[in-house]
Amino acid sequence: MDEPHTPPAAAAPAQEKRDEKGVKIILDEPTHTCAMVEEKAEEIVEAENERLDQLMAEFTKGFDPGILADEISQSLSKILENVFPGSYEHLLSMLFECDAAMHNTQVDLERWLLDRYSQILYQITQRGETHISDETYFGAEIEVLRKILAPLRGEAEKPVFWLNSRRVNPAKALRELEASVTVVELFKKDVIAALQTDTEDRKIYNPLPVSRERTALISIKQLRIDACQKTLSWDGYADSEIVLTAFYNAYKNYTCENRPDKAREWGWLPPTDLEPPRPSTEKAEEGDLVMWPFEHERRPALDLLLKTALWLCMARGLPAVHLFCDTCRLFTTHIPGKDANATYVRFLRHVAQTRVVDKAIKSAPPTPIPFKKKPKKTSNDDYFDDVWRSDKSLAEDLAKKPTLYGMTTAKHFKLNEAPPPRSFRKRAEMIEKACIIEEDYSEVWPQKDPLPVQKPRSPSPQPKLALRPQEKRPYDDDFDEDDCFPPLNW
Incomplete structure (x- = not known):
């Protein structure tokens, strides 16, 4: 039968x-x-996430970032057996030992220097005009490095926000990973060059005098430190200027508290599963990022430095690995000779005297625009806008300039120019507002000492006053009281 x-x-x-x-x-x-x-x-977004996964696979060839903390705890004590001032092992001690152990190591290294270079270190020398600021920034850089590497010491306060977990807005993470490859490759080349021809000329002092050029260079270093601190928080990767509006912060706060699922969908909250990336291959091959193209007697320390750099690329981003590689360039595998120059010896002693505590670094950046309070006329919202733009331009410049080591000029960086000068009228209004006393504190802070408190007296009957008639004066007839004063009604 035929089918219908x-x-x-x-x-x-x-x-x-x-x-x-x-x-x-x-x-x-x-x-x-x-x-x-x-x-x-x-x-x-889908294409960017695919490219992001490809880059993460390049970083994890033969390298498991999830077990790096265990590797450090197991191998650090053996690596530090050959430590000397200014060595890579010295840097590993400053970054991965606990506070007490690092202090003991620093004391031993300074004593080593005093025994070896007593004639140089006991001489009184005059410090340069700008040396204090350079030493301060060196300490601040070591401090922030210890903070962002706290998970590898087992001292993390917050989970690690891996770059591949930012699936909603992966553009910034993708750009930083691409630039981090260049930073790591250049770092490996510099280490190889230092192993072949090492010189005792490392220093933390910048020869620039007090000038606008020096201020610009210090500002770049400070912006890099601030960018490293922001990687400790999930909100540190804001890539849009809308974060500078009060409405955005208010709506975001409401959504995160009342609709967390929707907040995660929009990328305002981190995902619930923040697992570290898994290795893409079990063994590394020649040419991979985790492999050194040579053999060296201090290979364990060099391997640990390179794995730390790769961990920072995936866990913190470009500013962190940029700062870490520049700090590594200050150290070496070369034992200082007995005839080392005085400048290098004093540099080594300053490194051995460095003590940092990272407890003061906050893990969450403050909200730039407070949404719970009404904006005041005296608030400077343009400041946050300028900082945001400077941070964004810095990230672009760091991608083009993979190191700041040895830099004595800031001409390669595009810093935001100062706003145009205020008019005379606006300056006068600003001064007038600053001079207004909005509250009276005379009751809180009296100008005179208060009088002693008198004890209340017992009530006693007061005598009644008796009025006696006054005699009439001769000129009273010419003076009419009703013409000057109104009548009083008693």
Whole structure:
């Protein structure tokens, strides 16, 4: 029996459109501009996430970042057996030992220097005008490095926000990972060059005098330190200027508290599972990022430094690995000779005298625009806008300049220019507002000493006053009291 013939389903009517001349234009699908833009944005995010996964696979070839903390705890004591001032082992002690152990190591290294270079170190020398600021920034850099490496010491206060966990807005993480590859490759080349021809010329002092150029260079270092601190928080990767609006912060705070699932969908809260990336291959091959192209007697220390750099790339981002590699360039595998120059010996002693405590570094940056309070006329919202723009331009400049080591100029960096000068009228208004006393504190802080408190007396009957008539004076007839004073009603 023949099967019943079913007619084909009627095709959906195609939409028609006429141009200016009346010619029909058949459209296969309806055009919705908003839908097309949203679909295109989703495709871009999907492509960026795919590229992000590819880069993470490059970093994890033969390297498991999830077990690096265990490797450090097991191998650090053996690596530090050959420590001497200014060595890579010295840096590993400053970064991965606990506070008490690091202090003991620093004391032993300073004693080693005093026994070896007593004639140089006991001489009184005059410090340069800018040496204090350079030493302060060196200590601040070691401090922030200890803070961002706290998970590898088992002292983490917050989980690690890996760059591949930022799936909603992966653009910034992708750019930083791409730039981090260049930073690591240059770091490996510099270490190889230092092993072949090492010189005792390392220093932390910048020869620039007090000037605008020096201020710009110090500002770049400070911005890099601030960028490292922001990587401790999930909100440290804001890539849009909308974060500087009060409405955004208010709505974000409301969504995170009342609709956490929606906040995670929009990227305002971290995902619930922050697992470290898994190794893409079990063994590393020649040419991979984790491999050194040579053999050396201090290979364990060099391997630990390179793995730490890769861990920072995936866990903290470009500013962190940028700072770490520049700090490593101050150390060496070369034991200082007995005839080392005085400048280098004093540098080694300063490194051995460095003590830092990272407890003061906060893990969460403050909200730039407070949404719970009304904005005041005296608030300077432009300051946060300038800082945000400077941080963004710094990230772009760090990608182009993979190291600040040995830099004596800031011409390669684009810093935000100062705002135009205020007019005389605005300056006068600002001074007038600053001089207004809004509250009276006279009751809180009296100008005179208070009088002694008198004890209340017992009530006693007071005598009544008796009025006696006054004698009439001769001029009272010419003076009429009603002409000057109104009558009093007693």
